[in-house]
Amino acid sequence: MASFQLQINGENRAVNVDPNTPLLWVLRDHLSLKGTKYGCGIAQCGACTVHLNGTAVRSCSIPVSAIGNQPITTIEGLSENGDHSVQKAWVELDVAQCGYCQPGQMMSAAALLKANPNPTDEQIASSLNGNLCRCGTYLRIKQAVKKAATL
């Protein structure tokens, strides 16, 4: 066990956990931030995507000890009122089916748009290729990313 001071969604959060604990489980079990999802645990599905220093990362595969003071953003902190352009576009285009993969998809999309405000279809597909959607909402996700780029 060790203590860590994490910068999450603009707040300072302290946890006392095994240093090998993946960030995903720190978020879900210790900080009750359950928007970040578990899907595979091996960086293959993207359900656990969060921003670390503004970059999309798979929180299931990053031990809490590797984070230091780099800021973390989760879906709960993407915007204060759920009105990030990506969130607005997702609601507008009625993207979700079951919805389970969507926080991860949106975190990947938000990071993409920050780095590249006007991505092409190919750029969207390749940036989001690590985010599985079992319900098959890929087309709406692509349309929503393009829509978000205009908001």
Add this chain to the structure above:
Amino acid sequence: MSRTESKLSRRNFLKSSALAGGGLMISFSWLVSCNSKREEALGLPEEWFELNGFLKIGDNGLVTIMAPNPEFGQNVTTSLPMIIGEELDVDWNKVIVEQAKFNTDVFTRQFAGGSQSVRQGWVNGLREAGAAAKYMLKEAAAKQWGVSASDITTKEGVLSHVASGNSAGYGEMASLAVGIEIPETLELKKPSELTLVGTARKNVRGKDIVTGKPMFGIDYEEEGMLIAMIIHPPAFGMRLKSFDATTAKQMSGIKEVFTITSFPNDEPRGYFSTDAFTETVVVVGNTTWEVMQAKKAVRVEWEQSPATQITTAGFGGTQQVTVPAGLENSTDHYRLMQQMAARPGRIERRDGNPEAAFKKAAKVIERTYTAPFLAHNAMEPMNFFARVTDDMVHLAGPLQAPEFAEQAVANRLGVPLEKVDIKMTRMGGGFGRRAYDHYVVEAALISRHMKAPVKLVYTREDDMTNGIYRPSYHATYRAALDENNNLIAFHAKAGGIPESPLHANRFPAGAVENYLAESWQIDSNITVGAFRAPRSNFIAGAEQSFLDEVAEAAGKDPIEFRLELLKRARENPVGDRNDYEADRYAGVLELVREKSNWDQPEEGVSRGVSAYFCHNSYVAHVLDVEMEGGEPRVKKVTCAVDCGIVINPLAAANMVEGAVVDGIGHSLYSYLTFNNGATEQNNFNRYRMIRHSEAPETIDVHFVKNDIAPTGLGEPPFPPVFAAVANALYKATGKRHYNQPYMVQQQISLG
């Protein structure tokens, strides 16, 4: 207005009103709102008035409508309340949707599966619930205004009496409406009178999903809750011998390691109580990560199981089943299927004289199709919460068939049904997998043992290797053409491990004079279960690929060829057990032909068509493939769907799009194989699922417009995709695909 018998007896309505006490106490924070702005604008009502178990009206006009059925992405949380709201004449902007409790006293068929939620809800109570409440409000207003109720009209939450100039919002009349008797018959709207149904409405949970609200089973939490995981045998055909948890028990956060038996072999099991691994080792601790680590530290010895007798309850009574011993391999599976296909099967249907017709045929075409086992891989792995106390069994989690799970838990724990309470959470996908209840029973047994609230969580590996797969299938088709290229005989022989996918009375049965359908199956200890459009999900692909090849052999356009057969089935059907309406079948083919520009070929675009009827809806797809750098790429899919009245076109199109992507993925990439009883894939690094870059660029969904009572969409658009893919690939590459998944066939079919 059309008159209909009220399907809900008065007693039922009153009973549900009596339950209102509980319903009313649900705190507002639990009502995940459709639109927070909506409540801000309107504010919370001072008081709610429950008019029946499906809805309550606030004194300020806000209406809460129950979403009675489990939600796994098919969007019934929006569409079923729309059906209720339609008859109530609500202002949809003033509606809050609440997930109903699991309660068979009030709600019929709280089940997600078979594409039946909308179809059965429509004829079984949802419309009546809305109409009954509207009747009560009208009666209340009539009394208040001293006018006749029949002169009162309703629109968007407002009651009006034109002659007297009276009008009032539903909120103003709600208190007076409580307890008004409803008549035996209620008036329901005619299709032409629908105003809410048929309009595009956004998912009422959209905002909660995009803000990451804890709505799934895996997010569920209670004070003092522990985390549990199970360790199941590494292969089908194996069972627990012994375990040593000395190290694991000393690890940080670990409470206990013990074994449970989900379903004892000598007790009859419920219909959805499939479970290959009944005796498992349980690890319980404080947090998920700690339990995951301890799980790896438990030393378990396994042994081969002998053949086992179990008793299962089917829909037609109990059945003795022998689960064979042995460690199975995919290469053997394919070899065995070939052998079985070469023997005579069980005749399921025979019309005319197929043997004679094949003998005199000018041309005989014979082809064989196969498909592998598949894992459901819902994105949210299996999990369930349980808090078992001396008086009650509290359960919460993602579940398609709560009624079956309730029974299974009651049986296993030896408690009466009324002592089992199930809270239905949103499901992160289901696809059939969550109709099964072993993980619910496991959670209950673990909580009882620990005397504490427990959430059982499967890792992805646990989930993918646990069983209840889509079976592996095999089908051989033969067609006989005469010298004028007329189809004179058709023969389907299909089987699988461990069930046959055959639907003997489906198209082209009824359209061919001489017809033979045979089935066979091979026993296995690998457990299988419902997977999005069971059996149809394979047989549609085989049949529709084969018809494409027969059309080609006959020198006919594949759509024209099918339409000719359907014309025969309509005008002069063979037999009287044909399980489809030829007109509606032809309707989707004609619509897809028009919308896909089938008759205007495009340079570089290869098109494949397929149509199928299952789960009460008709769907045809045309799939456009283009070659890119020598590789085929699905560019566009045009879909024509006949599901009767479309409740919510926005969600309906989403469902069809998802099924198309799902079908492309499973036809091209996904498979699960076995080596010595163990799956060779246990996570997404080895199990191939379709990804963003492999999805088509466009999916164009069209609905046949008619006034037929609505049917479901969760399954019907899925089965026809497989053949549309195969037929388009053939046009693009000249190669026919017979073995799924098409992109890796030699790897598994031949071993």
